[in-house]
Amino acid sequence: MTTRRQPGQEVDLFSAGERAEAERHAPLAARMRPRTLDEYVGQEGVVGAGRMVRRALERDTVPSLILWGPPGSGKTTLAGLIAATTQAHFEPMSAVTAGVADLRRVVAESTARRRDPGRRTILFVDEIHRFNKAQQDVILPHVEDGAVTLIGATTENPSFEVIGPLLSRCRVVVLRALTPDEIGALVRRALADSARGLGGLGLTIDGDAVELLSEAAGGDARVALNALEVAATLVEGDDSRVTVAHVREALQHRSPRYDKAGESHYDTISAFIKSIRASDPDAAIYWLARMVAAGEDALFIARRLVILASEDVGLADSRGMQVAVAAQQAVHLIGMPEGLYPLTHATLYLATAPKSNSAKTAYFAALRDVERTMNDPVPLHLRNAVTGLMQSLGYGRDYKYAHDHVDDAPRTPEE
Numbered sequence: 001m002t003t004r005r006q007p008g009q010e011v012d013l014f015s016a017g018e019r020a021e022a023e024r025h026a027p028l029a030a031r032m033r034p035r036t037l038d039e040y041v042g043q044e045g046v047v048g049a050g051r052m053v054r055r056a057l058e059r060d061t062v063p064s065l066i067l068w069g070p071p072g073s074g075k076t077t078l079a080g081l082i083a084a085t086t087q088a089h090f091e092p093m094s095a096v097t098a099g100v101a102d103l104r105r106v107v108a109e110s111t112a113r114r115r116d117p118g119r120r121t122i123l124f125v126d127e128i129h130r131f132n133k134a135q136q137d138v139i140l141p142h143v144e145d146g147a148v149t150l151i152g153a154t155t156e157n158p159s160f161e162v163i164g165p166l167l168s169r170c171r172v173v174v175l176r177a178l179t180p181d182e183i184g185a186l187v188r189r190a191l192a193d194s195a196r197g198l199g200g201l202g203l204t205i206d207g208d209a210v211e212l213l214s215e216a217a218g219g220d221a222r223v224a225l226n227a228l229e230v231a232a233t234l235v236e237g238d239d240s241r242v243t244v245a246h247v248r249e250a251l252q253h254r255s256p257r258y259d260k261a262g263e264s265h266y267d268t269i270s271a272f273i274k275s276i277r278a279s280d281p282d283a284a285i286y287w288l289a290r291m292v293a294a295g296e297d298a299l300f301i302a303r304r305l306v307i308l309a310s311e312d313v314g315l316a317d318s319r320g321m322q323v324a325v326a327a328q329q330a331v332h333l334i335g336m337p338e339g340l341y342p343l344t345h346a347t348l349y350l351a352t353a354p355k356s357n358s359a360k361t362a363y364f365a366a367l368r369d370v371e372r373t374m375n376d377p378v379p380l381h382l383r384n385a386v387t388g389l390m391q392s393l394g395y396g397r398d399y400k401y402a403h404d405h406v407d408d409a410p411r412t413p414e415e
Helices: 016-025 052-057 073-086 100-113 134-144 180-192 207-215 221-233 246-251 263-277 281-293 298-316 319-334 342-354 358-372 389-394
Strands: 063-068 090-093 121-126 151-156 169-172
Touching: 016 221, 052 073, 052 169, 063 246, 063 389, 073 151, 100 121, 100 134, 169 180, 169 342, 180 207, 207 221, 207 246, 207 281, 221 358, 263 281, 263 298, 263 342, 263 389, 281 298, 298 319, 298 342, 319 342, 342 389
Parallel strands: 063 151, 063 169, 090 121, 121 151
Antiparallel strands: none
16 A cells, blocks of 8 residues: 655554554654654764754655664664655565565556656665575666665674665765763663653663663663663662662673674674774773684684784794693684683783784795795706706706705894
8 A cells, every 4th residue: 555645754554543543552762763863862963953864854856775784773764764754665574584576566566656757766775685686686787877875784784785786876985983971871761752762661770770770771772671671670678779780680681682694793793803903902902802602603703812822922932832822722622601711811911921923024025035036046056956956957056065064044134
């Protein structure tokens, strides 16, 4: 069913009673989802006054967009606001469940709808990074000719997950994780809202409980609101305060945000290596703990430490290589969780060791010479004369055995 509406006018396909019943059983994060841009918290760089997305919504000229941001940053909410304000037909789908047949149906219906002047179709694809190349290829020509306006939401870097031709036809909108202050504002709003939130319970929340919830949410509004809802159920008796103890209890089972196969994996190991390289042991141990807590492969971490020991510590402290290799062997021998001790040992040793990248710079300087002189023959005096013919041709002639000519050998600066 499609209903024509004016910009800013929300269309409700359910009766008031049906919607009230559905919202009553929905999670707090779903009930508190903003219904207007004025309720939208954060992302001022995206939807603030004069920004591209807000202007596009106000003018009903939304281009194809890729909304890229971490979980709970407002991607689906922003798509819902677009649905509520645009005069286009809005077709939502999830890349987890949709297939090529669904895409072809949407395109066919969109083509038919275009015969009605001004009837555009916005196709919203949640988790678009889960579409394979064939599925993205199906959308491409129809985004290009304007048959559909695509809005994709993703937590993954679109440079890697969206094919180049499709990405070039979309505007990438980067959403950031919400700040603790923004999370705190959402928490207080939910606790005070009697219509959609927890206002009917008559609860208050301690300032330090808001601070803990805001920090622990990690910029994810959904985590904060769902934890608040659980914390509210833990308040007992005549006390109407949500305390730090309630929040801790509500948060105790949360999982670290980490994808061992995705960008977070590479970003975190990069931060770990760069912290050791910069001789910052505190930061290095923090990133190590992040990876271990998230279940990262301990041998992957150990291998990276071995590489770093040679690349960044190198000749400044050759014992660093021994420590790193010993840590790798120890982790392989004893496994986890006890393997965290040799990993921590090696991390602290390498972070506090003197640094030298001479092994790396020497090799790549030599490689540049190799590339410039790829076909130069080996000098005759350095060749082995293993046959009489080779001897007669001068192979090995005038070679000086280094051990017999110690005084002629190059000396190190210390000598």
